[in-house]
Amino acid sequence: MVDFTDSLLPGPGSDGAEILKRERGQSTIRVKELSKHLFSHNGFLERQQRVLSIIEAEPLCSKTNQMNLSRPDRFHLGLARAKLTKRLSDKHGWDLEDNKMAEYLIDEMLPYHLHPNLFLTTMREQGSEEQKAYWLPRIEKYEIIGAYAQVHKTELGHGSNVRGLELEAKWDPRASEFVLHSPTLTASKWWNGALGRTANHAIVVAQLLLPQEGSTTTYSSYGPHPFVVQVRDMKTHLPLPGIVVGDIGAKFGYACMDNGYMLFDHFRIPHSAFLSRYSKVDPSTGAFSQPENSTVVYGTMTFVRSNIAMHARLILARAVTVAVRYTSIRRQFRDRDVDQNIGQEIPVLDYPTVQIRILPLLATTFALHYGAKAMGELYFRTREQVNVGDFAALADLHSTSSGLKSLCTGLAADGIETCRRALGGHGYGGGSGLVQLSHDYLAKPTVEGDNWMITQQVAAYLIKKMASAVKLPDSAASDDTDANLKAFIKARENPRTTVEYLDILNDDYAIVLAFRTRAASLVRTSWHHLVMN
């Protein structure tokens, strides 16, 4: 529709592109070098440019109308984008990182998201060699589409405490099968991404029940274990008999993800469905065996938490970028001491009340970046050790990923909202680019281990570490945390060395050491209180 507004321009001094160009011209920061410094890892920048040029040519990836769609249409758009990504991936020979980049650029969690991530990873990490040989090719070729009934938030009635899961997997020795059964409504699997409409297979966690020796009616519980289960017919896509499955409905965000629920009515699965890299059920005797180090079943969760912690910087960077650009362009009021009819109004970013909100978040983005880098290094180093049978550092990885997951998601989630409000009224509008970012990201503080709960686990872990460090301060440190606590204890015996060394005004590294000392000191204080009470 053509009308007189087509020829209108922004008011004097309100041309955003012009203002940003001028602002950038005033900066001495070498932007290209900074980009390379931040994103050189793993060919990020080259990959982003290459995948972006393909993605942005696809009309399906246009965001223009997506906020106006109904929930079913929004899901269909997401599914179409997921399929498109798969086709583009085949066509251009994308690897896993390319695929992740595509999803990142399409800018939403697509219904296929969990398939190459959690579903594949869990199979790779928890499946036996035979299971991997059978399933991995099918998963990698997308012959099947998998959902992951994640350990946390997995049933309607139970979340963080996996021991409380109600779904039963009873071993039937005569048929050599497990029988999955949901005895109550609260046993419904809940939240499982891609299960609502997309997936035909799922990894399902259930309480393992084995007959007591010599009995066919009395069972003992062996805790939660993962099973791989076909959920829907491969031709009709209808749920298999004995399974009730569907979409859990509207959520705070994630409009195109079909989070699902599922219940089983005495549904039989073969012995081979039990993921048995670590724990095993002997098919002939029904005897249970488990690995010496039981923390390995947390492998997937640690992977997810590490990823969430590493992802936070990208989210906060976007929110801060929007806020800095907008508040540079937006002007409001003139200086109180000048003639109110002369000259331009002041850019909002020049007001201290805006600066004290936005600039610390800009700094936080960089802190999250380097935190993510350290998290990634710790994760891959520990994985390598685990792969050669050394589980010593796993507890520390678990604690670090939990602590960082909580810290980073809290900072990013609250940071988005701070940025959004700093945009004033326009932060509430769809044009801000912060609406979906906020609605989607606000899942993070409670998902995959509620932030308040996992920080308590971290605290318990640290206090335990401190107790043992106090007992044997001179024993070899098992990991970075241990080393820091022990160094602190030894420094306390001669406090002057510590205090004099930390010249934080002139030595950046001294700031790091100061934070280390502070962290150890807080742990010691908490431990001391507990011991005294």
Add this chain to the structure above:
Amino acid sequence: MVDFTDSLLPGPGSDGAEILKRERGQSTIRVKELSKHLFSHNGFLERQQRVLSIIEAEPLCSKTNQMNLSRPDRFHLGLARAKLTKRLSDKHGWDLEDNKMAEYLIDEMLPYHLHPNLFLTTMREQGSEEQKAYWLPRIEKYEIIGAYAQVHKTELGHGSNVRGLELEAKWDPRASEFVLHSPTLTASKWWNGALGRTANHAIVVAQLLLPQEGSTTTYSSYGPHPFVVQVRDMKTHLPLPGIVVGDIGAKFGYACMDNGYMLFDHFRIPHSAFLSRYSKVDPSTGAFSQPENSTVVYGTMTFVRSNIAMHARLILARAVTVAVRYTSIRRQFRDRDVDQNIGQEIPVLDYPTVQIRILPLLATTFALHYGAKAMGELYFRTREQVNVGDFAALADLHSTSSGLKSLCTGLAADGIETCRRALGGHGYGGGSGLVQLSHDYLAKPTVEGDNWMITQQVAAYLIKKMASAVKLPDSAASDDTDANLKAFIKARENPRTTVEYLDILNDDYAIVLAFRTRAASLVRTSWHHLVMN
């Protein structure tokens, strides 16, 4: 669809209704008396019961599917509900308070919301007697539907600073008409509720330009003024020639409100469009006259801010109610010191990490209630004084409503999110009842005067008051704020009286006095810093 899940029950000890009944049975609070104490004002409880019985029988008011709808369908549902409310209002002879209750119970801001509120109020407060005689009957009968191009957040390029508005209203003495014109894109009216699709009339704020004496080409600006303007054809509902108007698109929330934009191309309106209760333009000479007390044009804004401040308690009460109920039912983990296989898990509300989040917000809800009550009393008392020509207390009302708007909306907006996260994963689900509450309410910290901006105005006002109180501490107090500041100054001269009086451990009223003293002390400190620098 019938399946085996129909006969399933919640797991043992997980029946929500039963748990809540038991919990309530343990309380000694007399709930009915408390309800009466909180909500006896203006027949609230009787009204709620009466209107609810009508609303809940209407299928259009069912929320079952509304989160799944597309934006256009969501708007149509809202419009249908607005029309239904009007029909029910006519049928049952509802008064204004009944209508407000209906909208509150339908639980969203309907497209007609601004019509009986801001549109009507502005006409009543800013219209001349002739204008009111002409327009009010038409507004009250819904013969026309009005939008309000509110003073704040009114143009794409300008918000809080109304002086920066770009829309021009030029007086044409020969035609005796005003010419509305948007010279730039940034002059677009923006955000105006109900303007996107619903309204055929609007109150529009524009810069008043009058020809300089003896000239027909040079104009002087007389600042922003409100005009009543027909926007769309009464039969075809198409925009009138010279007007471009439409919906601004998706937002963070308010899915069924058609916030709009509007531009004018030399659009002519009659002299009678100028709302002229206070300011006037002489139609024969083009001479401008304005009232002695110019703060009266803030009347509508003060009304809106007071209402927002008074509304916050109801919002936070809902979020806290959801959180308290859910965390009473939800159980997670057994006590660490008992056998992990015996007995029930602990209700989440019994954990200190949940209590420290939820219980202070429960208390805050009551604080907001009494704050709202005081705000309402101040508002109506001051309105009565203004109606008899006494403007003395208006500045204090403006400051109080601004300060409370900022405080109450901040507490409620952040409180919703705290409650939502305390629900863990289920807080993110549509079943929590907090999704739309959050998405809608998060407009409040920035709308109708950004919280950060208006608190600075409050600070400036208080410092000015302190300066004059220091100068003349014994002069008669003009309002409560003034009285408190002066009392503080006088008490400082004899500090012992103050300190001894405040026995906050044994005397509840002493807490109020302590807060008063603290408030005055903070103002004095700020004033002192300014004077010293």
